[in-house]
Amino acid sequence: MQLAILxxxxxxxxxxxxxxxxxQAPGVGIEVRxxxxxxxxxxxxxxxxxxxxDYTLDETPRPDIxxxxxxxxxxxxxxxxxxxxxxxQVHKTTKWTTSVCTGALGLGAAGVxxxxxxxxxxxxxxxxxxxxAIPTKERVVRDGKVCTAAVVSAGIDMALTLLxxxxxxxxxxxxxxxxxxxxxxxxxAGSPDKAPPRIVSTAREEFRKLNQNAKA
Amino acid sequence: MQLAILxxxxxxxxxxxxxxxxxQAPGVGIEVRxxxxxxxxxxxxxxxxxxxxDYTLDETPRPDIxxxxxxxxxxxxxxxxxxxxxxxQVHKTTKWTTSVCTGALGLGAAGVxxxxxxxxxxxxxxxxxxxxAIPTKERVVRDGKVCTAAVVSAGIDMALTLLxxxxxxxxxxxxxxxxxxxxxxxxxAGSPDKAPPRIVSTAREEFRKLNQNAKA
Numbered sequence: 001m002q003l004a005i006l007x008x009x010x011x012x013x014x015x016x017x018x019x020x021x022x023x024q025a026p027g028v029g030i031e032v033r034x035x036x037x038x039x040x041x042x043x044x045x046x047x048x049x050x051x052x053x054d055y056t057l058d059e060t061p062r063p064d065i066x067x068x069x070x071x072x073x074x075x076x077x078x079x080x081x082x083x084x085x086x087x088x089q090v091h092k093t094t095k096w097t098t099s100v101c102t103g104a105l106g107l108g109a110a111g112v113x114x115x116x117x118x119x120x121x122x123x124x125x126x127x128x129x130x131x132x133a134i135p136t137k138e139r140v141v142r143d144g145k146v147c148t149a150a151v152v153s154a155g156i157d158m159a160l161t162l163l164x165x166x167x168x169x170x171x172x173x174x175x176x177x178x179x180x181x182x183x184x185x186x187x188x189a190g191s192p193d194k195a196p197p198r199i200v201s202t203a204r205e206e207f208r209k210l211n212q213n214a215k216a
Numbered sequence: 217m218q219l220a221i222l223x224x225x226x227x228x229x230x231x232x233x234x235x236x237x238x239x240q241a242p243g244v245g246i247e248v249r250x251x252x253x254x255x256x257x258x259x260x261x262x263x264x265x266x267x268x269x270d271y272t273l274d275e276t277p278r279p280d281i282x283x284x285x286x287x288x289x290x291x292x293x294x295x296x297x298x299x300x301x302x303x304x305q306v307h308k309t310t311k312w313t314t315s316v317c318t319g320a321l322g323l324g325a326a327g328v329x330x331x332x333x334x335x336x337x338x339x340x341x342x343x344x345x346x347x348x349a350i351p352t353k354e355r356v357v358r359d360g361k362v363c364t365a366a367v368v369s370a371g372i373d374m375a376l377t378l379l380x381x382x383x384x385x386x387x388x389x390x391x392x393x394x395x396x397x398x399x400x401x402x403x404x405a406g407s408p409d410k411a412p413p414r415i416v417s418t419a420r421e422e423f424r425k426l427n428q429n430a431k432a
Binding site for chain 1: 228229230233234236237240242243248250257262264265266267268270288317337338355356366367368369370372373376377380385386388389390392393394395396397398399400401402403404405406407408410411412414415416418419422425426
């Protein structure tokens with residue numbers, strides 16, 4: 001079973017690395033490929049980390065699992081026709097097509113989400129509707145073979161869900177233990193429904209600034 | 217404020233990338249550096265991902281925060297005298313010295329953990345004692361300026377704790393929302409106390425195999 005994790009400049013690292021750590025765990029046996037339009041280093045959203053793509057899209061025409069991570073700058077994936085063509089193409093033969101956060105907008109722009117229930121960033125629900133998706137507030141949403149996760153850290157929950165579906169509960173629980181995923185967040189502010197309203201406003205403001213910077 | 221995240225071959229990616237995503241968030245303003253003995257690409261535990269070190273250790277003599285990620289092969293960090301010397305040196309002037317998982321063994325081998333309460337991988341408690349640490353089963357342990365996290369995903373909780381200490385609760389809650397850290401693991405098997413005994417046995421067995429392979 002082959003997993004292709006899409007890398008691109010301005011992506012969010014944890015969207016990719018959370019699921020990667022789950023799906024590459026010892027005892028699972030998935031072949032993991034980091035793929036990009038061209039081989040080489042891709043830099044994350046604010047440029048602080050380089051991640052290496054070892055394979056081109058062309059070299060990876062039939063992954064069993066596709067993972068599209070998100071970005072604070074959705075045009076970075078929605079705006080690349082070569083990447084979108086590849087997503088549309090490989091989706092025809094995947095067993096699972098998955099995304100984290102605004103990675104769903106990449107799936108949407110590639111035509112994958114039409115009439116499907118999907119999760120994405122809480123500020124990207126309207127954009128996902130433009131691609132025919134039915135956005136939901138759930139953290140992990142499965143509709144047929146398409147499995148989408150909400151923001152960033154939700155990718156870990158999604159990958160464990162997928163592991164349980166594909167390899168059984170024991171394997172998923174083994175991996176949960178191997179990465180000691182027994183979360184104890186020091187606060188209960190992890191979703192817009194739970195965070196104090198002033199924190200939600202600040203988060204909206206941070207994203208507005210990011211968008212402005214992206215357009216400047 | 218400068219954060220240095222140590223990279224080295226055979227490290228576990230999520231140990232570094234979980235805290236990185238928290239500490240690099242918009243609105244926090246920390247300078248993030250990925251550092252290594254030499255600049256260039258370091259490969260993760262099973263070789264599947266390359267992460268780029270942009271700075272050498274020598275170029276980063278006084279980080280405010282040091283983060284040492286773990287590895288399935290603790291000799292990869294404990295066995296490198298150049299790295300251990302650097303850890304011991306920068307620890308003198310850090311505001312926070314931190315580790316995730318078996319990264320604590322790197323801190324220990326560098327002499328940082330003597331008589332300190334520390335968290336690490338549940339199978340590495342005895343090794344950490346050899347370095348004078350007082351291993352505890354808590355997920356995140358702070359003793360003075362040394363903050364250590366249990367296995368892999370615990371680094372996210374540690375980084376949020378540190379953010380709250382250093383920048384206040386509002387900043388920590390903002391970042392928790394930005395990465396939507398509202399965990400919903402599909403199972404409750406994330407620690408050896410919670411996972412079914414047969415899963416704990418399998419995890420021990422996986423680590424035993426990893427250790428054998430490392431020595432072969």
